[in-house]
Amino acid sequence: AQSVAQPEDQVNVAEGNPLTVKCTYSVSGNPYLFWYVQYPNRGLQFLLKYITGDNLVKGSYGFEAEFNKSQTSFHLKKPSALVSDSALYFCAVRDPGAMDSNYQLIWGAGTKLIIKP
Amino acid sequence: DTGVSQDPRHKITKRGQNVTFRCDPISEHNRLYWYRQTLGQGPEFLTYFQNEAQLEKSRLLSDRFSAERPKGSFSTLEIQRTEQGDSAMYLCASRFTGDSGNTIYFGEGSWLTVV
Numbered sequence: 001a002q003s004v005a006q007p008e009d010q011v012n013v014a015e016g017n018p019l020t021v022k023c024t025y026s027v028s029g030n031p032y033l034f035w036y037v038q039y040p041n042r043g044l045q046f047l048l049k050y051i052t053g054d055n056l057v058k059g060s061y062g063f064e065a066e067f068n069k070s071q072t073s074f075h076l077k078k079p080s081a082l083v084s085d086s087a088l089y090f091c092a093v094r095d096p097g098a099m100d101s102n103y104q105l106i107w108g109a110g111t112k113l114i115i116k117p
Numbered sequence: 118d119t120g121v122s123q124d125p126r127h128k129i130t131k132r133g134q135n136v137t138f139r140c141d142p143i144s145e146h147n148r149l150y151w152y153r154q155t156l157g158q159g160p161e162f163l164t165y166f167q168n169e170a171q172l173e174k175s176r177l178l179s180d181r182f183s184a185e186r187p188k189g190s191f192s193t194l195e196i197q198r199t200e201q202g203d204s205a206m207y208l209c210a211s212r213f214t215g216d217s218g219n220t221i222y223f224g225e226g227s228w229l230t231v232v
Contacts, residue, residue: 043225090159107159
C-alpha cells in the first residue's frame with residue numbers, strides 16, 4: 001500500500017538551531033514529493049517539491065528538503081530555525097503513474113514544529 | 118488574484134441545518150479540489166472538477182454533500198442536514214494542468230462547527 005510516514009508527532013528546536021522534520025514514503029514508481037506548512041486555523045501553504053533532478057530542493061522561507069531514493073526519505077530542513085517557523089508540517093506524495101482522474105495526494109499525519117526562543 | 122479564496126472562513130451551525138461554502142480558485146486554474154481536514158490529520162480528498170465537470174467523488178462524500186462548479190470558475194460545496202461528524206475544516210485547492218509539477222494551491226479553509 002502506498003503511504004507516507006512522518007514518524008515524529010512533534011519536534012522541538014531552539015531558535016537559531018538547525019531543524020529537521022522527517023518524512024518517509026512508500027509508493028510504486030518514482031514519486032512526486034511535497035512539503036506543505038499549516039499555521040493555526042489556516043489552510044495549507046506550499047513549501048517545496050521534488051519531481052526530478054537535484055536531490056536537494058530549495059523552497060520558501062529558507063526551507064530545503066533532501067530526496068533520498070535508497071532510504072525513501074524526503075526530510076525537511078532549515079539551517080537556522082525561527083520562532084515564526086512554528087507550525088504544522090505535512091509531507092505528501094503523489095505517484096505520477098496514477099491515473100490523473102484519481103489525483104489525490106497521499107498525506108502524512110503531520111508534524112508539529114515548535115521553535116522555542 | 119493572489120490565491121485561492123474561501124468563504125466563509127468560519128461557520129457554526131445547528132445540527133440538521135444546511136451550509137454552503139464557496140471557493141474561488143486561482144485564475145486560469147482548470148482543476149479544483151475539495152478536501153476535508155480534521156484536527157491532527159492530513160487532508161482527505163472529497164471531490165474534484167475539471168473546469169465545470171465533476172470528475173471524481175470520494176466514497177467519503179455522502180449523499181448529503183453536493184459540489185458544483187457551474188461556470189468552471191468558482192465552486193460551492195453544500196452540506197445538507199449537517200451532523201456533528203461533519204465538523205471539520207473544508208479546504209479548497211486548485212491547479213493548472215499545464216504545470217508539470219502537479220503543485221496544488223490551497224485556500225485557507227472554511228471551518229465548520231456543528232452544534
